[in-house]
Amino acid sequence: MTFDNSKTIISLRIRFFVVTVLFLTFLVLTYFAKVIKYPVLGMGDTAWTLIFVAIFVIITFYPMVLNYQYISYSDEGEDIILRYFSSGMISGRKNSVEINKRTFTGYEVNSKFFGLMQSLVLFQKIKDRTAKYPPVFITSLKKEEKAKLIQSLNSFVRRI
Numbered sequence: 001m002t003f004d005n006s007k008t009i010i011s012l013r014i015r016f017f018v019v020t021v022l023f024l025t026f027l028v029l030t031y032f033a034k035v036i037k038y039p040v041l042g043m044g045d046t047a048w049t050l051i052f053v054a055i056f057v058i059i060t061f062y063p064m065v066l067n068y069q070y071i072s073y074s075d076e077g078e079d080i081i082l083r084y085f086s087s088g089m090i091s092g093r094k095n096s097v098e099i100n101k102r103t104f105t106g107y108e109v110n111s112k113f114f115g116l117m118q119s120l121v122l123f124q125k126i127k128d129r130t131a132k133y134p135p136v137f138i139t140s141l142k143k144e145e146k147a148k149l150i151q152s153l154n155s156f157v158r159r160i
Helices: 008-033 045-065 143-156
Strands: 002-004 071-074 079-086 095-100 104-112 117-126 127-134
Touching: 008 045, 008 127, 095 117, 104 143, 117 143
Parallel strands: none
Antiparallel strands: 002 071, 071 079, 079 095, 104 117, 117 127
16 A cells, blocks of 8 residues: 655645735735725734734644654555655655564554644564664644554554
8 A cells, every 4th residue: 555645745835835925915015015005994004914924824834833744655565665754844854764564563653732743653673672763743644544554554563
């Protein structure tokens, strides 16, 4: 089984672009072209600017705070392959985890911030020890994608 969350990440980038364009348009129409006459709905330009700044900051930084990541998963062949990178305004380093199915020993799902941020930690048997991989943040996965991922990983966990 293979899947990725590219549609989610693309819609996130489009949302960021649209909000940026709308915010810049508001600034130009309000402060440079002076097309909008205030007060509007009983509020002056400062109040509207603060509202738009708050909306811009929330939409822009929400995915960064929750550490949204592009994730590509594949369990075809002999290895479990998980590729991921941060998808905020500034993309992070591209990472890849490849674990042979015979040496895969398990996983752990961790939650923070009342379940808003979820991460996946994979474990692999190397010689006589267990290696723990860095967490992969699965917050940006849809519920169905998380279920597929967990179901797939469960099928490879060694039963003792």
